[in-house]
Amino acid sequence: MTANETIHPTAPATEIDASCKLPLLALLVGASIWLVIGSVLAMIAAIKFHAPDFLGACPLLTYGRVAAAANDALVYGFCLPASLAVIIWVFARLSQTVYALPLVPVVAAHIWHLGVFVGIASILLGNSTGFAWLEFPRGGSILILVAFVLIAIPTAATFGFRRDRTLYPSHWFLLAALLWFPWSYASANIFLVSMPVRGVAQGVIDLWFGNNLLFVWFSLVGLGVAFYFLPKLTGRPLYSYFYAQYVFWTLVLFGTWCGIPAGSPFPAWIPTLSNFAGYLLIVPVLGVLIITVKTLAGAPVTSSSDPTVAYFIAGLIAFIISGITLHLVAHNDQLARITEFTWFGQAQTQLQIFGFLAMILFGALYYILPRVLGFDFIFPKVTRAHFWFNLLGSVALVIPLAIAGYEQGSHAYNLDAALPALRVSSMGLLLILIGNLLFAGNVLAMFLSWKITLVKSIFSAVTSPLKAVEVKS
């Protein structure tokens, strides 16, 4: 018996879930609203390729502002807070203790969403910093950095209070994610916005950060969460501990150097080193493929019994595709000559956001939310429909974007060549938007019914003592 076990006894699952309820709701209600706002903004940006003067008279909704705001609303508004919500729950469950200091993330979640609001509003008003993925001006970026740290500290504390001292693979991935974002976001903001470095280094830092957010951070969270749920839902152990460890270290070591295109105007050693690392990414991608296949092998895929399994399988497949395209296309000298600086990069980004991370987060949240709140979804059948909307939407968004990028690159960067495929991709975005509306509707309906029962119980609590007072008087 360690001191830990006496201070923090193993809590039953219901108690653990209840301790996560308020942080999760605070993070997810805002996140699902940002998800809808982000997809609507992305849709507005996409419509401009069909009708260039659509909303063109309104400076707030010109393409440059809307496209940046859409990406940031999806990544900082949805992906990050939803990831944090899932990490909070997974850490509490893995530690088998109630969540430490649940009110701190509740406050932090409001700071976070305020920061995203400030950031998105600034972008639409034309006050973005001009650096991709770091568009939020100082007000917004400081708020979300503070909020992230405030959420990371009690989550790490919950990790520290874990009953079982041995580490499960998800622990490494998710703990690394908690450290990775504050480090990379703070460094990038310091060197680009607060104390800007000069010249060539700015572009290098911006590309470095974009890759660390969209590839490394997303992969850490997505794989960590998938490695938790996949064995849990299929009832088979993860295959294996050492493969997962190998994937973790190779991903962290090689993933962080990628993302500098071969033709970018930097000293030759920077893109060459980036290509070298991108080439080595084949190792973690192969590892994930082996883990997925070997963990699932022989297990009846019980998507009929639990619809969330399909989300994790689809998400892992998206990761493998994304990893292979990153290795084969983005970091291959010959292929990159065609695809770099075209829509192909956007296809990669959307695959990471919708095909990989959001897919896994949706699956995790459909599993977590009914357990945390103690009642089922208001529209349970919608959870399965959402899977198909998100899957088909991702396919119909990413493949045309990749084709558009290829066409653009093989026609001397002429956007006219890319336009037909680009217009097809709007269809995928529309499907994703419908799916996201279903998700947000479900989460908000759940939140409202929880709020109503809460108000009712307060109301009955307030009304019953009144009678007692009357009796007394």
Add this chain to the structure above:
Amino acid sequence: MSDEIKSSLPTPPPDPQPEAVQSNLPIWIVVLTLILIFIGGLYFDQHGGWFQAQVYGPYASADQLELYQPKSGAAAALAHGKVVYEQVCGLCHGVDGLGKPGQAPPLAGSEWVTSAGFNRLAHVPLVGVNGGIKVQGKDWNMAMAAMGAALPDADLASVLTYIRSSWGNKASEVTGEDIHKIRSTLGAHPAPMSGDQMAAMPE
């Protein structure tokens, strides 16, 4: 305080946590990683410019960059000499100046090339050599045509300057005027000299 109450109650079943198989990591994936790192290292060696800040794509090394830089003065003569040497002389004497056994003696470190004066050296390409000469103590018994007779004065001068200052050779430069003077002492069609005649020439 609530612990006492809890322990008296039947504890609810703990949430089953996922587990991972503790099998060994197969060695092939480690070997594959090392092979990929090796291939990637070769790729970096060929394209990376070894961390030199001046080297930008599509150039791959500082040497390559140097080659494409326009030059002036002595450096230009030297660069021109290298080009002419590689076209005219390099085939037999080798681009590395080490010569080829059975074809041509070495120029690198050769006492014929690095002599203080260049009168004797200039005669070799201007008139040609017929018969054995001794280079670095080794006999070379073969003939060389007057390869330099057709070259303009400036070209031949830059070739001689190049071979006198490359591959570790450190001798004075030769100008076009010097070659012109030597050439004007020769007739229209000078006969090739024998090796002994050549060796007897003043440096």
